[in-house]
Amino acid sequence: MSKNTALTHYLECAQNQLSTLDLRNNPALGFIRCYENQLSALDLSSNSSLIRLECNNNKLSSLSVNSNNKLKHLECQNNKLTLSNLYEISKTIKPNSESEIVLGEQRLTSRTIEVGEHVDFSAEKEFGGFATVFTIEKDNLPAPESDYTITGGIITFFTEGKYSVRMSNSGFFEGWPILISPANVFVEINVGNVGIETITKDELRITVYPNPTTGELRVMSEELRVLSIEAFDIFGRKLQFNHLITTSSNHHINISHFTTGIYFIKITTEQGNVVKKVIKH
Numbered sequence: 001m002s003k004n005t006a007l008t009h010y011l012e013c014a015q016n017q018l019s020t021l022d023l024r025n026n027p028a029l030g031f032i033r034c035y036e037n038q039l040s041a042l043d044l045s046s047n048s049s050l051i052r053l054e055c056n057n058n059k060l061s062s063l064s065v066n067s068n069n070k071l072k073h074l075e076c077q078n079n080k081l082t083l084s085n086l087y088e089i090s091k092t093i094k095p096n097s098e099s100e101i102v103l104g105e106q107r108l109t110s111r112t113i114e115v116g117e118h119v120d121f122s123a124e125k126e127f128g129g130f131a132t133v134f135t136i137e138k139d140n141l142p143a144p145e146s147d148y149t150i151t152g153g154i155i156t157f158f159t160e161g162k163y164s165v166r167m168s169n170s171g172f173f174e175g176w177p178i179l180i181s182p183a184n185v186f187v188e189i190n191v192g193n194v195g196i197e198t199i200t201k202d203e204l205r206i207t208v209y210p211n212p213t214t215g216e217l218r219v220m221s222e223e224l225r226v227l228s229i230e231a232f233d234i235f236g237r238k239l240q241f242n243h244l245i246t247t248s249s250n251h252h253i254n255i256s257h258f259t260t261g262i263y264f265i266k267i268t269t270e271q272g273n274v275v276k277k278v279i280k281h
Contacts, residue, residue, distance in 0.1 A: 008026070009030050012031075012034075013033070015037075018039060020039070021042060023046070024043070027046055027047055027049060030052070031050075032055070035054045035056045039055065040058075042063050045067045048068065048070070053071060055076050057079075059079065060079035060081055063076060065092055068092060069093075071093050072098050077103065077104025078104065081185070082106070083167050084123050086103050086172065103182060103183035105184050110190065112190040113191055114191070116264060116275065117156070118155060118157070119154070122152050122154055129171065130169050133167070133170075134167055135166040155189075157189065160191050164188055164189075166186050206220065206221045206222075207220045214280075215257075218252055219253065219265070220250060220251075229243060229251060229268075231264070231266075234263075239258065241258070261280060262277060265278055
């Protein structure tokens with residue numbers, strides 16, 4: 001479209017297989033309907049006359065409407081937009097009784113991490129003084145609190161499985177006359193090694209004591225040979241510690257140099273992993 005400089009007022013290119021759309025040379029466009037394509041990015045910051053935009057059901061991970069202060073109607077649901085991107089959009093659009101905004105559901109690209117690692121959503125933790133609500137599910141149920149920690153938008157996972165993280169913020173369009181659909185951003189997090197059997201903590205029958213501890217820990221395994229032991233802080237950072245193996249099922253750990261707080265000990269065996277939360281006094 002960049003060569004069609006005379007194109008004005010209205011463009012409809014919906015329900016195609018478009019992967020790119022360049023409208024930088026069409027500043028007079030007022031209506032753009034490009035929904036149900038394969039667009040991954042859309043920059044309309046040059047389209048200052050834009051009033052209505054329908055770009056829903058694409059693969060957008062970036063949408064720029066920074067200069068579109070005439071925009072009154074926006075539909076961008078079913079893309080891959082983050083809350084931070086949507087918040088920038090919300091600050092651009094001026095509230096009035098004719099505004100119709102559909103942010104809707106956004107699904108980010110899924111991620112795969114190891115047990116003890118973290119995903120960083122710190123850029124999504126608050127907007128305009130309103131804290132983002134993080135909801136974490138596992139198998140369509142609220143995930144057990146022992147499976148993860150969340151601090152400042154950084155989520156660390158300590159148990160294998162498939163998790164769904166939902167992010168929402170009530171501060172978007174605060175005080176607007178009309179709000180059709182607020183934003184809900186979802187991302188699937190796969191935790192653990194593919195192909196490694198996951199064993200429950202009861203089956204592993206591994207004990208870590210004393211807990212709380214001032215520094216000395218003992219790891220006892222009644223049935224399985226322990227292959228490795230790792231320690232992580234609440235941000236998922238791997239820590240160094242002294243480790244003495246006395247037998248294949250009896251290990252001594254010294255974390256006396258750790259500061260006071262909560263830590264996670266990951267024990268790897270021939271049949272799977274288990275993570276134990278310990279408190280260091």
